[in-house]
Amino acid sequence: MKDLAEFTETKYYKIESDISLECGKLLKDVQVAYETYGTLNKNGDNAILICHALTADAHAAGYHKGDKKPGWWDSMIGPNKAFDTNKYFIISSNVLGGCKGTTGPCSINPETQKSYGHDFPVITIEDMVKVQKKLVDFLGVKKMIVAGGSMGGMQAMEWSIKHPDTVKTTIIIASTARLSAQAIAFNAVGRNAIISDKNFNGGDYYDKNNTPDYGLAIARMVGHITYLCENAMHTKFGRDFKDKPNFDFGVDFQVESYLEYQGRIFVDRFDANSYLYITKAIDYYDPISKFGSLEKAFSKSSSRFLIICFDSDWLFTTSQSKEIVNALIAAGKDVSFVELKSPCGHDAFLIEHKTQTKIIKSFLRKDEP
Amino acid sequence: MKDLAEFTETKYYKIESDISLECGKLLKDVQVAYETYGTLNKNGDNAILICHALTADAHAAGYHKGDKKPGWWDSMIGPNKAFDTNKYFIISSNVLGGCKGTTGPCSINPETQKSYGHDFPVITIEDMVKVQKKLVDFLGVKKMIVAGGSMGGMQAMEWSIKHPDTVKTTIIIASTARLSAQAIAFNAVGRNAIISDKNFNGGDYYDKNNTPDYGLAIARMVGHITYLCENAMHTKFGRDFKDKPNFDFGVDFQVESYLEYQGRIFVDRFDANSYLYITKAIDYYDPISKFGSLEKAFSKSSSRFLIICFDSDWLFTTSQSKEIVNALIAAGKDVSFVELKSPCGHDAFLIEHKTQTKIIKSFLRKDEP
Numbered sequence: 001m002k003d004l005a006e007f008t009e010t011k012y013y014k015i016e017s018d019i020s021l022e023c024g025k026l027l028k029d030v031q032v033a034y035e036t037y038g039t040l041n042k043n044g045d046n047a048i049l050i051c052h053a054l055t056a057d058a059h060a061a062g063y064h065k066g067d068k069k070p071g072w073w074d075s076m077i078g079p080n081k082a083f084d085t086n087k088y089f090i091i092s093s094n095v096l097g098g099c100k101g102t103t104g105p106c107s108i109n110p111e112t113q114k115s116y117g118h119d120f121p122v123i124t125i126e127d128m129v130k131v132q133k134k135l136v137d138f139l140g141v142k143k144m145i146v147a148g149g150s151m152g153g154m155q156a157m158e159w160s161i162k163h164p165d166t167v168k169t170t171i172i173i174a175s176t177a178r179l180s181a182q183a184i185a186f187n188a189v190g191r192n193a194i195i196s197d198k199n200f201n202g203g204d205y206y207d208k209n210n211t212p213d214y215g216l217a218i219a220r221m222v223g224h225i226t227y228l229c230e231n232a233m234h235t236k237f238g239r240d241f242k243d244k245p246n247f248d249f250g251v252d253f254q255v256e257s258y259l260e261y262q263g264r265i266f267v268d269r270f271d272a273n274s275y276l277y278i279t280k281a282i283d284y285y286d287p288i289s290k291f292g293s294l295e296k297a298f299s300k301s302s303s304r305f306l307i308i309c310f311d312s313d314w315l316f317t318t319s320q321s322k323e324i325v326n327a328l329i330a331a332g333k334d335v336s337f338v339e340l341k342s343p344c345g346h347d348a349f350l351i352e353h354k355t356q357t358k359i360i361k362s363f364l365r366k367d368e369p
Numbered sequence: 370m371k372d373l374a375e376f377t378e379t380k381y382y383k384i385e386s387d388i389s390l391e392c393g394k395l396l397k398d399v400q401v402a403y404e405t406y407g408t409l410n411k412n413g414d415n416a417i418l419i420c421h422a423l424t425a426d427a428h429a430a431g432y433h434k435g436d437k438k439p440g441w442w443d444s445m446i447g448p449n450k451a452f453d454t455n456k457y458f459i460i461s462s463n464v465l466g467g468c469k470g471t472t473g474p475c476s477i478n479p480e481t482q483k484s485y486g487h488d489f490p491v492i493t494i495e496d497m498v499k500v501q502k503k504l505v506d507f508l509g510v511k512k513m514i515v516a517g518g519s520m521g522g523m524q525a526m527e528w529s530i531k532h533p534d535t536v537k538t539t540i541i542i543a544s545t546a547r548l549s550a551q552a553i554a555f556n557a558v559g560r561n562a563i564i565s566d567k568n569f570n571g572g573d574y575y576d577k578n579n580t581p582d583y584g585l586a587i588a589r590m591v592g593h594i595t596y597l598c599e600n601a602m603h604t605k606f607g608r609d610f611k612d613k614p615n616f617d618f619g620v621d622f623q624v625e626s627y628l629e630y631q632g633r634i635f636v637d638r639f640d641a642n643s644y645l646y647i648t649k650a651i652d653y654y655d656p657i658s659k660f661g662s663l664e665k666a667f668s669k670s671s672s673r674f675l676i677i678c679f680d681s682d683w684l685f686t687t688s689q690s691k692e693i694v695n696a697l698i699a700a701g702k703d704v705s706f707v708e709l710k711s712p713c714g715h716d717a718f719l720i721e722h723k724t725q726t727k728i729i730k731s732f733l734r735k736d737e738p
Contacts, residue, residue: 023616118618121616122616122617178608179608180599180602180603181599181602181603181605181606181607181608181622181623181624182594182597182599182602182603182624184608184622184624184625185590185593185594185602185624185625185628186594188590188622188624188625188628189587189590189591189594189628191618192583192586192587192590192628192629192632193562193587195618196566196583196584196586196587197565197567198566198567214561214565215565217561217565218558218561218562218565218587221554221557221558221561222558222591224554225551225554225555225558228551230549230550230551233549233550233551233554234549234550234551236550237550238550239547239548239550239553239655239658245653247392247490247491248491249487249560249564249645249649252652253550253553253557253652254550255550255551255553255554255557256553256554256557259554259557259558259561260561263561276618280618283621283622284614286608289608
């Protein structure tokens with residue numbers, strides 16, 4: 001047992017073989033940033049792969065040395081937590097296309113010795129999973145559980161479809177088999193804001209003094225509106241002014257102050273090109289079109305499934321989770337489904353750790369090593 | 370009777386007195402662009418004032434010479450239509466702060482002989498109504514009906530509160546007494562996109578070669594997402610590609626093509642500064658806070674009311690219309706309320722002319738001159 005009171009650290013794995021992408025291109029020298037918590041057993045069958053959402057990273061749990069904040073899902077990963085490091089070997093990696101250590105548009109292109117920028121090929125959820133497969137093979141995993149929220153749920157779904165020999169259990173939280181037109185529209189607005197930023201320069205800004213921060217901040221603001229539900233916004237901010245009406249176009253209402261802050265802190269931790277590439281991967285993911293139906297997509301899966309959604313999530317709705325559940329039932333799979341009550345909207349999967357822990361712990365009892 | 374088969378034209382009225390604004394400033398030489406349809410009777414009591422939404426103008430009905438498209442609410446205004454020009458004298462004017470002929474940020478500031486830009490004071494819905502009052506007085510109107518959708522509904526509400534001697538009937542469609550935090554957030558994103566456009570230049574761009582088109586287009590895209598409901602987007606576009614997946618960041622899905630088109634055509638007909646000023650006026654409108662309650666706000670009104678909303682409108686929801694209805698009932702006013710079924714979301718008030726016509730015609734029977 002590894003105690004997460006110890007510091008956690010991000011490690012890096014360099015994949016030796018080229019990655020053959022969905023777009024037809026090859027990607028060389030791919031590096032994966034990852035963290036592990038707990039210990040892999042001799043059979044290599046007590047692993048849990050945690051898949052992250054749009055803007056997270058490999059640092060899912062514990063504290064990095066010197067940090068005041070733990071990893072992004074620390075409330076769910078650790079001794080006796082939902083994903084119990086006393087029992088499981090937990091892996092979390094940064095996705096392909098990201099900007100937190102795994103190869104992405106800000107990485108050095110081995111062919112030019114400059115950052116890829118938009119020479120980086122468009123990647124997909126399937127490509128992200130390919131890279132993760134290389135990592136879990138390298139780590140010696142034979143059988144595993146895969147879990148993720150939002151885009152992480154898409155990766156978990158893809159794992160269950162693509163790797164039935166490896167995945168015995170799949171947990172898909174606050175996710176969908178494919179985006180609605182409205183969700184694509186929100187992503188498109190964010191991308192447009194980035195691309196039209198005066199510092200974007202066709203995605204080639206890494207050696208410039210200025211980066212497309214305004215555009216990225218606006219993309220993040222749009223995102224945050226969709227992560228909170230209207231009621232949550234009403235409760236948090238209502239129509240309160242930050243101070244009093246300014247009669248100008250600066251930050252005026254509390255909700256504006258919140259969005260401005262979220263935009264501002266985001267640009268310090270995220271790369272605008274990664275935002276473009278990852279949102280595009282999310283938009284493209286569509287096993288329903290790819291396989292003809294979701295039932296067919298799941299037909300070869302040998303996993304059992306837990307689907308969790310939140311009643312106030314209007315980005316990835318309960319009916320979208322039910323679509324997954326119905327397909328799994330039609331495909332004759334073992335599936336459990338829970339809609340949790342929460343006022344937190346889509347963000348609930350990052351916040352509501354108590355209810356999720358209860359559900360996940362009892363669901364995972366069957367898998368206990 | 371004036372037949373709208375004749376061409377309609379926009380006229381201009383110059384207000385002689387200064388307009389004293391809510392922000393405390395004075396606005397000189399205010400001009401109002403307006404159109405009228407039908408004939409005012411001798412008593413001056415057969416008028417209907419039509420109030421427009423965020424981006425419309427005075428040209429509500431009929432055709433301008435050479436135009437292929439009629440005014441924005443032509444389906445509702447004309448002989449035997451909902452607002453019947455055989456019976457009523459119908460007035461439609463561009464709002465203060467607009468860019469279609471009424472004084473706004475793109476107008477010439479008489480003190481500098483240059484366009485106002487951000488020297489234009491921040492205006493409110495109350496200020497818009499003040500300017501409209503000058504116009505209807507000039508036109509000889511003594512008693513009138515006021516009607517509008519979306520922001521037009523806010524103006525209609527303000528008329529009923531502020532001018533009980535003039536307003537006998539108020540029709541508020543797809544509107545709200547005040548914006549939700551979420552709706553303010555969407556407006557804030559749009560304003561941020563405009564303000565961070567490289568050509569914005571602090572709002573002083575009228576004599577420059579380039580205007581903040583990218584920012585304004587993004588603001589419009591965000592707006593359009595809120596004007597359609599998710600189901601309407603799904604039905605219209607689904608996940609269809611314009612052609613096939615591009616594997617780049619250009620227009621890819623049909624819904625992206627729609628938004629891009631809406632953004633592109635909008636910048637040719639609207640001024641970015643007007644977008645800032647008018648969305649701010651919408652955000653600020655809040656008779657509930659101003660009067661202590663909506664019931665108190667309506668207490669002096671001598672109007673009867675028709676409130677119409679649409680079940681798929683998620684920008685200004687049915688529950689927001691019911692809040693108005695409940696306040697009117699509590700204030701002892703005569704109120705009729707209809708929630709119409711429509712797949713068109715907030716845009717329904719511009720589209721669903723048949724159902725609205727039926728309701729409005731029967732409601733107005735009492736007012737017939």
